[in-house]
Amino acid sequence: MLKNSHILTRIILSFLLLCSVSFSIEMKIKDLAHAVDVSGKQRMFTQRMLKDYAMVGLENKFGNPNEDLKKVMFAFEDHLEALIVFNKDSATHESLKKVKELWIPIKKALSEVPSKANAGKMQEDLEALLKQSNEAVGLFAKQTGKASGEIINISGRQRMLSQRMASLYMLKVWGLDDPQFKDKMNKALTLFKISQEKLLASSMNTDEIKKLLIQSKKSFMFFEMMNKSKSKFIPTLIFKKSNEILKDMNTVTGLYVKEDNK
Numbered sequence: 001m002l003k004n005s006h007i008l009t010r011i012i013l014s015f016l017l018l019c020s021v022s023f024s025i026e027m028k029i030k031d032l033a034h035a036v037d038v039s040g041k042q043r044m045f046t047q048r049m050l051k052d053y054a055m056v057g058l059e060n061k062f063g064n065p066n067e068d069l070k071k072v073m074f075a076f077e078d079h080l081e082a083l084i085v086f087n088k089d090s091a092t093h094e095s096l097k098k099v100k101e102l103w104i105p106i107k108k109a110l111s112e113v114p115s116k117a118n119a120g121k122m123q124e125d126l127e128a129l130l131k132q133s134n135e136a137v138g139l140f141a142k143q144t145g146k147a148s149g150e151i152i153n154i155s156g157r158q159r160m161l162s163q164r165m166a167s168l169y170m171l172k173v174w175g176l177d178d179p180q181f182k183d184k185m186n187k188a189l190t191l192f193k194i195s196q197e198k199l200l201a202s203s204m205n206t207d208e209i210k211k212l213l214i215q216s217k218k219s220f221m222f223f224e225m226m227n228k229s230k231s232k233f234i235p236t237l238i239f240k241k242s243n244e245i246l247k248d249m250n251t252v253t254g255l256y257v258k259e260d261n262k
């Protein structure tokens with residue numbers, strides 16, 4: 001009897017601990033501007049997971065990509081559930097539902113050991129998830145009914161592009177034969193450059209935002225140089241520069257959300 005009571009106590013304590021952990025890590029969406037920011041991160045996560053997948057496949061441990069991949073996978077799923085709970089729009093609901101359907105098999109594949117043989121399929125699947133996630137961001141931006149929603153959307157997209165440029169290059173270094181590599185890279189570079197100029201002209205900019213935009217623009221010049229050069233760039237340098245842009249643009253996006261709430 002005493003033994004059973006002890007087991008029951010342990011089960012209850014374990015359950016309470018699990019609840020407290022779940023509560024502490026659960027993403028909470030505050031408002032539509034925040035939803036645009038968070039859903040925008042989902043786009044970035046698709047490319048960051050691909051970058052990590054390639055880094056693990058290359059057996060390059062810089063930045064601990066294996067651990068980062070696990071964290072990003074968890075964040076993607078956590079954010080997705082939070083967006084579904086927050087959303088009240090039917091069209092956005094359908095879009096998020098499609099995101100979840102695409103995510104389930106990708107999550108399973110990402111949990112397996114990365115291999116070059118599966119890298120092409122992984123890129124295609126994450127590309128489809130990116131496109132569907134991008135649709136969801138646009139719908140959240142539309143729900144805001146403000147021009148600021150689009151600025152937050154564009155700023156958030158820059159985070160994704162930083163990881164996209166890096167993931168494409170990592171796959172190339174890994175030896176993945178992608179006939180569309182040059183076209184994909186050129187489109188990512190062009191979109192980033194045009195978007196950055198649009199953000200620099202935004203009336204929402206504060207001195208802090210301008211400083212970070214200029215800083216990320218300087219980091220971006222490395223990718224332009226890389227694309228023109230015939231020399232090979234080491235993965236660690238690509239990883240570092242892409243994360244510099246990611247950090248700056250993540251801060252900028254958060255600041256735009258704050259400006260929108262004033």
